[in-house]
Amino acid sequence: MIRSMTGYGAAERTNEQVRIAVEIRTVNNRFFKANQRSPEGLGAVEVAVENLLRAAISRGTVNLNLTVEPKGAAARAPVNTAMLAAYLKDVTEFGQAHVPGFRPQDVRVEALLELPGVVGDEQVLLVGVDNLQAQIEATVKEALLRLNVMRDQEGQATARDMAAALDEMDRRIAAVLAQAPAVLEEYRARLRERVSALLEGAEIPLDDQTLIRELAFFAERSDINEELARLKSHIDQFRELLGASGPAGRRLEFLTQEMYREVTTLGSKSSDPQISREVVEIKVGVDRLREQTQNIE
DSSP: OOOBSOEEEEEEEEOSSEEEEEEEEEEOOSSEEEEEEOOTTOHHHHHHHHHHHHHHOSSEEEEEEEEEEEOGGGEEOOBOHHHHHHHHHHHHHHHHHHSTTOOGGGOOHHHHHTSTTTBOOSOOEEOSOTTHHHHHHHHHHHHHHHHHHHHHHHHHHHHHHHHHHHHHHHHHHHHHHHHHHHHHHHHHHHHHHHHHHHHTTSSOOOOHHHHHHHHHHHHHHTOOHHHHHHHHHHHHHHHHHHHSSSOOHHHHHHHHHHHHHHHHHHHHHOOOHHHHHHHHHHHHHHHHHHHHHTTBO
16 A cells, blocks of 8 residues: 655643653655754654654655653753852852942842853753653654554555556557557558559559568557557556555656656657557656656655
8 A cells, every 4th residue: 555755643742740742744755854853952862763753754854843841840941050150159259349248148049040141041951751752752653653644545545546547548558459450451551552543554563562561661660569568567567566565656656757668659659640649648647647656655
């Protein structure tokens, strides 16, 4: 069963210590590429998360947004203790030197905490959260499951559309095969008629052997059976891949390239208007398949 490369999945879990939320969006890409947005200080978790992504997604651009919000005792802002101590030392020395009756105990710590650089405002410290990495990984797995449910559903819809295109191409190929024998007969009749017209009034007999050689040359030059056989084989392989398990996008892309090559050759060999029309429609079907394979994992 084929799978779409585009999709969305989200998951969230909350307890008394932390709220974890994960959003995953995927879009088309010939290769695997992961973009993660997560709080600072979770570098080790990012490595584990990317391994989860690679295990669940073979190719495509993956955009993951991770939110981690500590609660209760775990929700502490980072304090630069070295800078706090430096501020305390400076204030104490200044007070003792310039403020009569100054006492070190008069310095208010809460006032020092408001000084620049003492308390970080970019995030809270992820401390006091039990099994934080395990919780994040579990949330990512849940989001991936939902993502792949959506990608599977889109893949099934695409597979049905592709199967319909393949069926239409089969009908067009059958029409070409049915018309092909008549092309040689029509050419034989036109050739005999033209030669007879040219020889009319001349005492030159019509040479059947010459006509046979000309017909044989035309038949070899316009023979499309080999191209049709290869095209039919590619269609059969394509149909098998639609029902196979595992990533199939690259192989489907390759098959559409081969189909396009065979259809182009068919068009160059065809001189019959009806066959030419069928070949054009077959090429339209190949283009349709080629566009759709761009979104298959």
